[in-house]
Amino acid sequence: MSSTIVSLPDQSTARLPKVSFMNKENGLLSWLLTGDHKRIAILYLISITFFFFIGGALAGLIRLELLTPQSDLMATDTYNKVFTMHGVIMIFFFLVPSVPATLGNFFIPLMIGAKDLALPKINLLSWYLYMAGGLLAIYTMATGGVDTGWTFTTPLSTHYVNTNVLTTGLAVFIAGFSSIFTGLNFIVTIHKMRCPGMTWFRMPLFVWAHYAASILMVLGTPVLAIAIVLVALERTIGIGIFDPTKGGDPLLFQHLFWFYSHPAVYIIILPGMGVISETISTFSRKRVFGYTAVAFSSVAIAVFGFFVWAHHMFIMGISNYSMLVFSLLTMLVAVPSSIKIFNWAFTLYKGSITFETPMLYTFGFMGLFTIGGLTGVFLGTSGTDIHLTETYFIVAHFHFVMVGGMLMAFLAGIHFWWPKMTGRMYPEKISQLAAVVTFIGFNLTFFPQFILGVLGMPRRYAAYPPEFQVLNVFSTAGATILGIGYLLPILYLTWSLKYGEIAGDNPWQATGLEWQTQSPPLTENFLITPIMDHEAYDYDWLDKQKEKEVTIVG
Amino acid sequence: MTDQREMEESQHHVVSPLIYIIVGSSLLVLTGVTVWASFQEWGNFNAVAALAIAVVKAMIVVLFFMHVKYSSKLTKLTVFCGLFTFLTLVGMTLADYISRAWGSW
């Protein structure tokens, strides 16, 4: 029995398909004016990678500054700008679009047997809005930056800083519409364009996860939009809506901001969870345990996610009764997430597990997301939150779920679907090394931050008491390793585009309609409309298909 | 598949102009009623009445002008989801403000 499920065609005779979405039309304009969801996905992939490295460079600056207790690398005001832009870019221009705009865009139509998303022009518009917002954010940085923290808390952002709050707000506003249009497109597509036989409960769980995230995108993002508009009006005209001297309440901004920003974290993580469902099934050769539970838990996370936003405001001046209610509801929202972890664990049980790179990232996700999620429950308990909030405990918590969770899931997905998107396989050994390096680097970077938080080190501070230095040095060392771990995929994935092995249609022996087409797929995805006649993750059906295939000799 | 049939039905159903005239006139009448009501002295009930009338007006616009009464279950569910999320935002935020006045326990 081999320790890998990879099955590539004979490399001496294998060729990339003559016609695919990559070479159907040539020229820059055919990419910039495309309606093809797969090309748009690639456009997004390149752009979010670009923004990820800018956000990462800013993270490097943060960790470099925090090597020493004094604010010696940069002025404290500059440090404020660095962590603000790190947050803004990473959240709005990397994490939110990461899986949906790349893998979601590429694979949702393929997975449901459709030729494209419902609204291809809106899809392209979505990318242009993303680029406009992103370039505006970079312009903001170049012209002085913004130092309010990514949360733009009032009245700091409206009355007390002279930095580029308006331009950053506009950048985020525009990116918000990009997100809304993506979500809208997905919901319409999933409802209206499933191929014959593709019932809701035969769809891959990846699609369910994106459906739930899309509901959040459509319903939550507009509230962020109005919050930004009101901040802009407050700053420019002084309408007084957040100004206590005029009778306004600064906390109103926070209610509106977090009404979006809490569901935003579920917008971020749900597509990642969708990826994990796919990889964990493929690399255990087993259907996902409790398909219905995982599907419904995605929707439950989306629904409950709307009821918990004030747990970000426990110390801000909400009433004690609100604290009670929101704390209780936060306990509830943890339940569907844990249901998923349990179901994935039971998928592993008695499965034929192999450890290809996507699976390494998947295991990383399961462990790190669990820790991150559990610490979220500690923070949801208002009693402990009072001590832990605004400390490094929060920073560690969200980096565990966002980076240890989401970024690992994103990398799992990229590696899993790379052969399908490009037709080429990446080099396995170095990719496994990169996954391990990332895992080690991540833990070294962020675990000390939990301890720092409990010990009392505040977040968003450039200078700190000297007794915290040792843990900070560990954290920075980890960040360096983590940086290497993220750099490696850029190098070998790019290398694989020219020199990678030809992957063939289904190198992972995976189920799912996307694996039954050529790699890379045709522009129209399917020459004839597929008819779905089996359940999701049906490995028996896959075996029967292989029996039917006849090898042509000569 | 009921989805398919519902889809075709909702597309083929043409709402008659008579319904539009009835709804339009009702809206104008209700506007008059709400203005009249605001000149009455009903104390706290004024606000309730104004909102209630507005809700009725909005409902008949949604059901008849926007054809939701003749639309698929999906459309009705979509409208409901929008309403529900709106009420969550307004309700839970207002609950915080109102409960602040209750003091600490």
Added chain:
Amino acid sequence: MSDSTVVAHAAPEHGHEEHPAYLRHHFENTAQQADAAGFAMWLFLLTEVMFFGGLFTAYLIYRNWYYPAFVEASHQLNVVWGTLNTAVLITSSFTMAMGVWCAEMRKQSGLVLCLILTFILGLGFLGIKTVEYKEKIEKHHVPGFHYSLKSFVDPQSDPEIYKEYHDKPLALDMARHTEVYFSLYFVMTGMHALHMIIGIAILGFMIFRARAGAYTAGHVTFVENFGLYWHFVDIVWIFLFPLLYLISRHQ
């Protein structure tokens, strides 16, 4: 090889005479396309509901906190203009609905007439709004632009309004809160007016296309979905009118 796992069903030869020109190729048929477009429009309207939702939240909070200021400030709005505007907008919703009916019944001249009427009524609404805004500017009731508390600390200085409502003078701090009312008034009606302007622009475009017969050949999706948008804008005003104009007009 690639599609062998998929059950092949007879793929019709793709001739362009077999389907209307407006059918996009990723859809199976025009019914699916129209259905998807309508659903997409409803989802967009949901985003608009949530967008305005933030403003309604702010309004309800501050009305609750500063009720006396809100009452007196709302007296500054002319109830005649407001009611007239409401009637104008309701009528434009009616003409829009009739326009959709004309499109469905393929009555081209009827459609064009209805769209033109809706357009004119929309402009009428904005015209009345302009008159109202001008009055507010003249009385220095625009937040952030030399906002004046005079009418509220000394209501008798405003004889027209005082005649109707006999408002009591507000204490200075409560009088200051009238600025919050007017902030909300301008932001909410301004946001609404912005949506009206966009709608009227699209109406202009539609009138041209309707005259060319674009919507009366069986493809009514655009008119139908615009109708949804227009009715939504009407619904926002249906709530804005009582909340801003009719807080308490007795005494």
